[in-house]
Amino acid sequence: MGALERAIALGADMAEIDLRLTADGRLAVIHDATCERTTNGRGPVAALTMQELASLDAGSWFGPEWGDQHVPELGQVLDLARGRLLLNLELKPDTRSEAMLDELLRQVALHDFAAHCVVTSFDADLIDELKQRAPAQVAGYIFGRGELPGWSFSAKVDVLSVEQSLVDAAFCEFAAASDKMVHVWTVNEPAAMRRFAGLGVDAVITNHPERFPKLV
Template sequence: MRRMKKTVLGMGLALAMLVVPFQQVLAEETTGEIRQVDNVAHRGASGYAPENTIAAFDKAVEMKADYIEIDVQRSKDGQLVVIHDTTVDRTTNGTGSVKDLTFEQIRSLDAGSWMGEEFAGEEIPTFAEVLERYHGKIGILIELKAPQLYPGIEETVAMMLKERNLDKPQNEKIIIQSFNFESMEKINSLLPYVPIGVLTSSSADTTDQALKEFASYAEYFNPSYRIVTEELVDKVHSLDMGISSWTVRSQETADFLLDMNVDAIITDYPDYVDPRN
């Protein structure tokens, strides 16, 4: 029998509304629409600060996003670091594969100047630093990036969450996702109380059979907005999964996903999802 460790994304907002004063709710309704959707800052508020840096994560907190989304990989000497690409070339002043560089080499890189002089000196954070700085302050959506390159990374992530008592997160403020479905099945067995998300941009993963298989171990189905339809959202919800869609980089796309009734929107620009920020 499948564990029920999921509540639908967005319920946190609904519950919060039950305990805030009526006057506050009324005031919010007069200044902006209340939207039942979680606002996930993609690699931080990466439209405004260099992706996957403390500057971007701090900006997401400032903009009152519900979650930051981070990408986790591993250095040559075993440190878990937060970076999207499997090489450092695009977002730093260095070159080479993450897996072939030591932590000291990775840490010495400038991960901010490419976006502007004001971000010069931004470092590639460690996974531990992000957990310690942001847990309890904002939700963390953890993507295991190319875990097939890093055998055993699932066990390391599980250990680090358990050490911080984050293996039984309150209000689903820790979620783990990946494009690698086998990795997510493994995480589900290691962290039975942490919600799991599967990422895809392929319509082949939206069949009834595929969705039922995902629902056997995952709480969220997280597709590219390009394959989102009302029918898909309804099918995902009928299987008691939430749906979080990515990556929003325009107001038009944000509005489309709001109309589709998704549970969370993963965006470089948190203000496109909630203009009150």
């Protein structure tokens, strides 16, 4: 939660959060599939309940001053961001896709957040399923280096979230002609930020939002 407060303070327009389904069907905000790297817990996130995850120290790995940070639930983040920050909700792949989408759509509706978020995933089937269930929800595919399977995509998807080495003028022209928004990640160097802004991408995903306003 501290990272989101920091993003708001820096004037970021949007923040990306990673979502994983817990053992009790809740959506936890945590990047890794296991707890060890970013918390003082152990084992798969999917094997723990939301209450168990929320009790973990999720900040000390980054620095001692973040020791009061815990693993939040999606609803807590939606409450914090409401009216202050748009969100990119990245769904991590999970075999329990129906349960994951059930909880996502429940929380987004409960917090009236559908118009304030984009839902993305490396799992294209998951995004296609989401668009079938909630056609109006802005959603997109994520592609990493070497993962772009040709320039042919579902007409229903709204966003192409693409690793920066894959984005050039030709790709941006294709996306615009296909009525797709382009989000490029993860761009931390000022020169690259300037280049992508010049190409007209719709969003630059960075670990350093404080650098971007100085360039454009």
